[in-house]
Amino acid sequence: MTSGVSDTNNDGTRVDVGSELSEMTMVPLGADETPIFAFFLIKTRGGDGDESWSFRTSSAPNLEELLGALQVQVDLLKSKLVAAWDAE
Numbered sequence: 799m800t801s802g803v804s805d806t807n808n809d810g811t812r813v814d815v816g817s818e819l820s821e822m823t824m825v826p827l828g829a830d831e832t833p834i835f836a837f838f839l840i841k842t843r844g845g846d847g848d849e850s851w852s853f854r855t856s857s858a859p860n861l862e863e864l865l866g867a868l869q870v871q872v873d874l875l876k877s878k879l880v881a882a883w884d885a886e
Contacts, residue, residue, distance in 0.1 A: 815856070837864060 815836070827833060836856040843849050 835859060837868075 815838075819838070819840070833856075837859065838854045838856075840852045840854065841849060842852055
């Protein structure tokens with residue numbers, strides 16, 4: 799598996815999320831929630847079979863807000879990993 803992370807494409811076109819990620823599912827948003835921004839971390843497999851990570855955004859992010867949200871997720875992931883290690 800390669801460790802490269804990419805947010806680039808060749809020509810800057812944008813596509814509908816549903817068409818690009820049609821094979822994937824997720825837990826739905828709440829009935830009173832309206833999506834206004836998305837950050838996608840996507841594990842891909844190339845034609846040569848190598849796996850890598852890409853990320854995409856639905857629009858230009860507020861970097862400070864995105865960093866804060868990602869930090870919360872990192873902290874939660876760390877807690878889950880520590881709990882799993884302690885259970886072993």
